Structures are given as C-alpha cells and as structure tokens.
Amino acid sequence: MELHIVIKGRKDLARQVYQQLRDSIVSGRLAAGVQLPPSRLLAEQLGVSRKTISDTYSQLTYESYLIGKVGSGTFVNSSAAYSPRRAAASHLASADVVAKWERISLPLRHPTRAGTLRYDFLGGATAKTQFPHDDWRRCVQHALRQMSGERGFYGQPEGLPALRNAIAGHIAFARGVRCMADDVVVCNGAQQALDLIARVLTGPGYSVAMEDPGYTPARLLFAAQGAQVVSVPVDGEGIIVEQIPDTVCAIYVTPSHQMPLGMPMSLARRHALLEKARRIGAIIIEDDYDSEFRYEGRPADSLQSLDEHGVVAYVGTFSKTLLPELRLGYAVLPAAILEAVIKAKQLTDWHTSTLPQWALSKFISEGLLNKHIRRCHSLYAGRRERILARITGDLSPWLETIPCTAGFHMAVMFKAPLKPPLDIHRLVERARDVELGLYPLEGFYNDAPPRDALMLGFGAIDLLDIDPALDRLRDLLLELD
Known part of the structure; x- marks a missing residue:
C-alpha cells in the first residue's frame, strides 16, 4: 500500500515531502508507531531521488517526529503524534436523531483490562481459565x-x-x-x-x-x-x-x-x-x-x-x-x-x-462443547454452594437470596428493614476502594420500584477468592451499620 503524498511540479521536492509527512503526523493521520516505507521504495513511488527522501527522514527524525530502529526501519514517534478531535458541524440535519442515541446509557459494560478489580462479582463473565x-x-x-x-x-x-x-x-x-x-x-x-x-x-x-x-x-x-x-x-x-x-x-x-x-x-x-x-x-x-x-x-x-x-x-x-x-x-x-x-x-x-x-x-x-459445559458446571456449582453457605451464615443478618436453580449469577436481596437504612451506592463505592466489584440490581428496573439488591456473578471469580471477597463485603456492612 502506497503512502499518500502528492507531488506538485518539480520544484522544492524535499519541502513538499517534508511538509506533507509532518502535517500527517501532527494531524494524527499517521498514527504513533506506524512504519514508513523504506526511502528507496518511497522514492520510486514518488518519482524523486532517494536522497530527497533520506534527507526528509533525517530532518523529521532530528525534530523527533520520526524514530529510526536499527534493523527494523523508520517509525512515527509516539511522543510526536496526536489526533485532535475535529470540530463538530455547526448545524446537523439529523441532530435530533443523533441526540437520541447519545442519551442512551449503556449498562452492563465489562471493564477493560486496566479497570479490573481483585475480586469481581461481575455478571455474564465466564471462567476463561477453563x-x-x-x-x-x-x-x-x-x-x-x-x-x-x-x-x-x-x-x-x-x-x-x-x-x-x-x-x-x-x-x-x-x-x-x-x-x-x-x-x-x-x-x-x-x-x-x-x-x-x-x-x-x-x-x-x-x-x-x-x-x-x-x-x-x-x-x-x-x-x-x-x-x-x-x-x-x-x-x-x-x-x-x-x-x-x-x-x-x-x-x-x-x-x-x-x-x-x-x-x-x-x-x-x-x-x-x-x-x-x-x-x-x-x-x-x-x-x-x-x-x-x-x-x-x-x-x-x-x-x-x-x-x-x-x-x-x-x-x-x-x-x-x-x-x-x-x-x-x-x-x-x-x-x-x-x-x-x-x-x-x-x-x-x-x-x-x-x-x-x-x-x-x-x-x-x-x-468438545458438551465436555466443556460439564467441566464448567462442576466449577460453577462449587462457587455457587460457597456463596450460598456464606449468605445463610455470617452474612445472613443483612442478605437473603431468591431461589435460583440455573445460570452463574444470583440475586441477593438486602433484608428489610435494615437499621440504619443501607445506602447501596455508598456500599458499592466503598467496595471498589477495597478492590471488590459489586453490582446493584436497580438498573434492571424500569417502572417497578427497585429493591435494594445485588447481582453476584460467579462465572469469573475463583473459588478460593470467594471467601476473601465476601469477608470484605461483611466488613463493609459492619462499617456502614
């Protein structure tokens, strides 16, 4: 694939190539880390001398727009490239339609790798190690x-x-x-x-x-x-x-x-x-x-x-x-x-x-699918049993479950009335401070009045992590009492 550079006339060729490459890097059209064509190949594509391209690469490297790697080639320097946001159109004929989509709040988004917590009861996540x-x-x-x-x-x-x-x-x-x-x-x-x-x-x-x-x-x-x-x-x-x-x-x-x-x-x-x-x-x-x-x-x-x-x-x-x-x-x-x-x-x-x-x-x-399901079933069953044991044990003053026979999440309700009343949003915030992911059920309700409850997904949390995670939940509940 050819690098898009347009040569106009035969005057000041080096300046033309330099300006277009520099502008492409600054605007973000050439992204950080992109490898440029070898000088010989680009010279052939543009119909200019190899020295013109070599001198341009040298100048851009000196200015830190490019970086040369011995044995690998010439690359756009990550410290020089950036991609500014383009200005929005002053008038958009479909602005009302765009606004409708922008107003949608997307629930149940899974975290990025950088956003994961040590203990996470995220629903819908699976046992990837299996x-x-x-x-x-x-x-x-x-x-x-x-x-x-x-x-x-x-x-x-x-x-x-x-x-x-x-x-x-x-x-x-x-x-x-x-x-x-x-x-x-x-x-x-x-x-x-x-x-x-x-x-x-x-x-x-x-x-x-x-x-x-x-x-x-x-x-x-x-x-x-x-x-x-x-x-x-x-x-x-x-x-x-x-x-x-x-x-x-x-x-x-x-x-x-x-x-x-x-x-x-x-x-x-x-x-x-x-x-x-x-x-x-x-x-x-x-x-x-x-x-x-x-x-x-x-x-x-x-x-x-x-x-x-x-x-x-x-x-x-x-x-x-x-x-x-x-x-x-x-x-x-x-x-x-x-x-x-x-x-x-x-x-x-x-x-x-x-x-x-x-x-x-x-x-x-x-x-192989049935074999994998059987293997995960055994794994999830053990995690489920451990969570239920804790909820009917030391967490029973606060929590109870809705009978559930399938899947790999369960709804856990806070017993009513708790005194003082539980601030579930405060609980979720405090949980994140101690590397614990908790997820309230209120986002699943529309017209019905939401109950104070959590969804505990056990697809991605290891069995050995369940007790330490629920210990932290218990300690937070004691703290917020």
Missing part, C-alpha cells in the same frame, strides 16, 4: 483448511450449514428445542439476534412487552427501534401474563433463569404465556442465555419446546458457554419471521465471520 485453548486451536486450524478450499465468495447470511446443523443437534439434546438446521440463523452474539428480530417485528407505533425487572439492553434496543416498551411485573412464577396488553406485537422473556432475579417460569405460567401470544398474534422472544448450567431439580425444557403454534423465537448464545469475545449466538425462528430475519441479517452485516463458524461446528460435532 477454556480449552488447545482444542479450540485445533478447530481453528480445521477452519482455515476448510476456507482455503473455498472460492472467496461471501457466505450465506443465515450461517454455515455445518454450524446450523451442529447447533440444531446440540440444543435439541441440551434444551429440548424442536428445530431443523434450516430454522437456525447464526448471529454475532444473542444481542444481534435480538436486534434482528426487533427490526422485523417492531418500529414506531408498535409495542413490546417485557419483564420488569428485566434485561436492560433488550429494553433499550426495542426502544431504539422506535417501539413502545411496556413493563410487565414478575412474581415467583415469572412474568404476570394477565398484565400483558393485547396490543403488543412481541413479548420478551427469560423463562429458564429470569434476568436478573433468577427464578424459573412455572409450567402453568408458560402455557398461559403461549396461549396469550397465540390469541393476540404476538411473537414470544425467549432469551435462553445461560440455562445449560442447572444445579437443582429436574431439567426444564425450553419454552420453545412447548410451542404448538409457531409463536416462539428462541435466542441462544455461546458467550456464556464459551467466551464472550467470540461473539457467536443464534436464533431459532418460527416460519412467520424466518425469511424476514435472514434478509435483515444480510442487510446488517451480510454474514457472521466464517472462520469461527467453521471452528465452532467442529468443536460441537466432536463433543
């Missing part, structure tokens, strides 16, 4: 071999047939989902699956019902599409079906492990929800995000497995079973919206990256 890197590397090598034999075309928006077939087999075995490979659309995580379904079902003038408290990113996504989001309260059996308006076009639920409270939806409530959706013509969006990890009672099949009328769109993800960074998820779609979602997928990003699709299909077909 990831089978050697097995995955072998599957990636298989993927590269598969891709080397292809002709360089774009893939199909719905995903590779091999992966769709593997997903259909896996979720039929693990979650009782009734589907064929043709019903599956591969997505960039569950969030894209929700986005695609929202695109084809909702818009201005349409209403979507969802649990309150519920998964906030889903609520924000539906609202961003222009839909009115109707908050429906939940009780110990899940969403209260009688309070779902007849006017909604979609109903978003997390029936296997309610987000964020954790209880499963009862069988009677599931049947009532399916009948409601059938009667009003709504699509149920079933987000089954982490229910492959179950610790108590008989396994509960998915809501989709009870659907006799094609009203459930089932959304799953590999972010919770493998790694969030892979960004692989899927949707199992009823016939009524399947073709529309496939077209929306192609218009959005054409298709999910083919390399991880081939790798994951190999990973599933060799039984």
Whole structure:
C-alpha cells in the first residue's frame, strides 16, 4: 500500500515531502508507531531521488517526529503524534436523531483490562481459565483448511450449514428445542439476534412487552427501534401474563433463569404465556442465555419446546458457554419471521465471520462443547454452594437470596428493614476502594420500584477468592451499620 503524498511540479521536492509527512503526523493521520516505507521504495513511488527522501527522514527524525530502529526501519514517534478531535458541524440535519442515541446509557459494560478489580462479582463473565485453548486451536486450524478450499465468495447470511446443523443437534439434546438446521440463523452474539428480530417485528407505533425487572439492553434496543416498551411485573412464577396488553406485537422473556432475579417460569405460567401470544398474534422472544448450567431439580425444557403454534423465537448464545469475545449466538425462528430475519441479517452485516463458524461446528460435532459445559458446571456449582453457605451464615443478618436453580449469577436481596437504612451506592463505592466489584440490581428496573439488591456473578471469580471477597463485603456492612 502506497503512502499518500502528492507531488506538485518539480520544484522544492524535499519541502513538499517534508511538509506533507509532518502535517500527517501532527494531524494524527499517521498514527504513533506506524512504519514508513523504506526511502528507496518511497522514492520510486514518488518519482524523486532517494536522497530527497533520506534527507526528509533525517530532518523529521532530528525534530523527533520520526524514530529510526536499527534493523527494523523508520517509525512515527509516539511522543510526536496526536489526533485532535475535529470540530463538530455547526448545524446537523439529523441532530435530533443523533441526540437520541447519545442519551442512551449503556449498562452492563465489562471493564477493560486496566479497570479490573481483585475480586469481581461481575455478571455474564465466564471462567476463561477453563477454556480449552488447545482444542479450540485445533478447530481453528480445521477452519482455515476448510476456507482455503473455498472460492472467496461471501457466505450465506443465515450461517454455515455445518454450524446450523451442529447447533440444531446440540440444543435439541441440551434444551429440548424442536428445530431443523434450516430454522437456525447464526448471529454475532444473542444481542444481534435480538436486534434482528426487533427490526422485523417492531418500529414506531408498535409495542413490546417485557419483564420488569428485566434485561436492560433488550429494553433499550426495542426502544431504539422506535417501539413502545411496556413493563410487565414478575412474581415467583415469572412474568404476570394477565398484565400483558393485547396490543403488543412481541413479548420478551427469560423463562429458564429470569434476568436478573433468577427464578424459573412455572409450567402453568408458560402455557398461559403461549396461549396469550397465540390469541393476540404476538411473537414470544425467549432469551435462553445461560440455562445449560442447572444445579437443582429436574431439567426444564425450553419454552420453545412447548410451542404448538409457531409463536416462539428462541435466542441462544455461546458467550456464556464459551467466551464472550467470540461473539457467536443464534436464533431459532418460527416460519412467520424466518425469511424476514435472514434478509435483515444480510442487510446488517451480510454474514457472521466464517472462520469461527467453521471452528465452532467442529468443536460441537466432536463433543468438545458438551465436555466443556460439564467441566464448567462442576466449577460453577462449587462457587455457587460457597456463596450460598456464606449468605445463610455470617452474612445472613443483612442478605437473603431468591431461589435460583440455573445460570452463574444470583440475586441477593438486602433484608428489610435494615437499621440504619443501607445506602447501596455508598456500599458499592466503598467496595471498589477495597478492590471488590459489586453490582446493584436497580438498573434492571424500569417502572417497578427497585429493591435494594445485588447481582453476584460467579462465572469469573475463583473459588478460593470467594471467601476473601465476601469477608470484605461483611466488613463493609459492619462499617456502614
């Protein structure tokens, strides 16, 4: 790739090259650390003498804009390069639309590497130390071999047939989902699956019902599409079906492990929800995000497995079973919206990256996914038991849990009334001072009054770190009493 420099005429060539290179560095167009072409190559590209380029490089190096590394080449000096923010346009025709997006507060963002704490109960994070890197590397090598034999075309928006077939087999075995490979659309995580379904079902003038408290990113996504989001309260059996308006076009639920409270939806409530959706013509969006990890009672099949009328769109993800960074998820779609979602997928990003699709299909077909889930299940079960033991033990004066049988987070409620009243925001701030990450549930509530509660994720915290972390929580509660 050629460095963009324009030579005008044949006068003062060295000054022209010098000025353009310097301006590119100062403006940030040439970023810190970028390697410049060798002087001989750049001279050939520009049609000037090599001495002209060498002298220019020497001058910029003397002025600390460039730095030479013996045996490596010439690079933009990090101390000289910067990228100033461009001035905003004085008038923007779409200013109101831009402002709407700017006002959105993004919850549940995971910290950067620099922002991590010693003890962190972050929800949604997985046990990365358990990831089978050697097995995955072998599957990636298989993927590269598969891709080397292809002709360089774009893939199909719905995903590779091999992966769709593997997903259909896996979720039929693990979650009782009734589907064929043709019903599956591969997505960039569950969030894209929700986005695609929202695109084809909702818009201005349409209403979507969802649990309150519920998964906030889903609520924000539906609202961003222009839909009115109707908050429906939940009780110990899940969403209260009688309070779902007849006017909604979609109903978003997390029936296997309610987000964020954790209880499963009862069988009677599931049947009532399916009948409601059938009667009003709504699509149920079933987000089954982490229910492959179950610790108590008989396994509960998915809501989709009870659907006799094609009203459930089932959304799953590999972010919770493998790694969030892979960004692989899927949707199992009823016939009524399947073709529309496939077209929306192609218009959005054409298709999910083919390399991880081939790798994951190999990973599933060799039984490595089920093996990994079993290994993590044992790990999470031990962490869960230890947290429960502490909450029913020395933390019981302050805390209690909502019964939860699946997943790798639990909702922990503060007993009411505590005297003096607990300032949960003060608790969270003090916890960060002692390298402890705590996360209140209030951000998951919309219309319902929030309870003083925490989400304790135990996917990424080691078993040996749980007691020291909860010791710090106990000490903070004593301090704030």
